[in-house]
Amino acid sequence: MEAINNVQNKTRFTPKFIASVGILSGISIVLMQILEFPIPFMPPFLKFDFSTLPALIGGFAYGPVTGIAIAFIKAALHLLRTDTGGVGELADFLASGSLVFVSSLIYKRIKTRKGAVLGLVLGAIAMAIVGGLANYFILIPFYTNVMPMEQIISLCGKANPLITNTLGYVLYGAIPFNLIKALLLSIITFVLYKQISKILH
Template identity: 45%
Template sequence: MKPRVMTKTQKRTRYIAVTAMLSAIATVLMYIEIVVPFMPSFIKLDLSDLPSLIGSFAMGPVYGVVIAAVKNLLHLFFTSSGGVGELSNFLLNAAFVLPAGLIYRFRKSKKGAIAGALTGAVVMAALSVPINYFIVYPFYTAFMPMDAIIKMYQVINPAIQDGDLLQCLVTFNMPFTFLKAILSVVVTFLIYKPLSPLIHGTNRG
């Protein structure tokens, strides 16, 4: 049998439902954090960017950004960061999925998806430095002196200079953010093909 063709209204309704589902999954994933060796203890790994990347590829970059926004709005109810952590997460998540989705939108092929995902990963990693430097870490200094924060980096890498937050971010946070994005990319490529018909409602039956 041929795949069922949906009307524009049905497609929009389905995308809204899928966006809600992916946003809920992303919110749950934010709470599943993994301590990463050779990183300061306050930096943890999660895969909450994964659903928005899937959404960006499947439905378009706008949906990916919406999923990132909804995820962080829901997380606000349980945050202890005063919204700063959520703002940072949203900006980085959007920086990841927006270029990924835009490139894939105009190059709908495996190569296009890879190019988009890698571009998004690079943009996300690069922006992690100014976002952490100007937004996140100034907020954290209300609870912990900057010298104490930098000392946590120096325990791992004694070559870090006293008072040099920028060196900490470039040495640790930027490559960590890139690898975190790449992990989401790998998982997305592993599960996207079987998920795509479910998202688009094109199961053959």
Template identity: 40%
Template sequence: MENLEKLMEVAKTNVGFLLLSVTIVAIIVGAAYAAERVIRKKIGLDKRRGKQSVRSMVIIAVLSTIAVVLMLFEFPLWFAPGFYKLDFSELPVVIGAFTLGPVAGITIELIKIVLNLLLNGTTTAFVGEFANFLMGCVFIIPASFFYFLRKSKKNAVIGLLVGTVIATLTGCFLNAFVLLPKYSEAFHIPIEAFIAQGTEKISAIKGMFTFVVLAVAPFNLLKYALVSLITILIYKNISKILKGDYKD
């Protein structure tokens, strides 16, 4: 209850950003839903109903819970400023997207963020949470679409590689033009202060360009590459359990 009250207070001071965030979320969900319907129709995959729909809801709930727990275990990397922390909460998200489709993956991503906000509140005026959601979607949408077109290990690898590259490039753009400026505005801290934290880690960082190239890009590349690698290693066995066709 206390967290909810604090969230409402922060929301009142950041209404414009929240409205923009909600609009972008709606666009992402709508576009992914439309694209998934086209793909399902193209490959002749009917929507699951009845017991399968119940199973899908259970899978989404379980994976969302796991994602929230994994989000609690985060750690900084030696080459990036301390406010960039690595976690593996995207792992259950991409597994859900591979199992049930891109829209399910986005749903798990959204539930993860909402539950984390309700449990832990926000220390970033919602900017960090929005970035986490957006980056997660940028990663899982191309990865799961490639996999859904033809479910094979090769397509899974291609999709994850494409998702990793797109997420890395998007992270650079977002940090330079949206996130760091918004952090600066929300907390009344000059952007130069964030860049200075990067310089403490890597002396070659002198400005925004070198900051995103030497800190942001490697951070996201490593994060999504690790998530991709773990997904490839465990997905086959995990999917059997989730789909209910696991045999000893």
């Protein structure tokens, strides 16, 4: 553990570091494109994917700035096939970036299992809050340009009867979705990180 921490502290823009960031970013893009599915009782356009996982692992291995960079690269490259004019990518970056930044920042300062758990839990809460705000102020205004709000709420209500208005969509759709997504990603990161970090370092 101490040896890995020493390596992390000495990490610079070496060819190995750049290659690791490139590989993690590439895996993130692939995961975003090939493995995406809806969650029951959630609005159908809110789909779960594992693309934030490499950014989380990169953040734990190299620090929060690197994690955010991987999340940004993923969002930027996804713009090449966007169907939301970049709005969806921006909202995803804000939500996933909050999880990556908060969790990896805390782990950087408290490099223990408890620090990792604390970081991931607080990161998940941050992602739920930021994801809810991003949906309310960014995604919903975008979708209302192509579909009436009443139709959006009706579509969401079929998946979750509690969603009857915009606030209901945020409280019973966006926030729970991002919380579930963050917690699942956090569990996987906690289980896999130590093995993957040995490869990265």
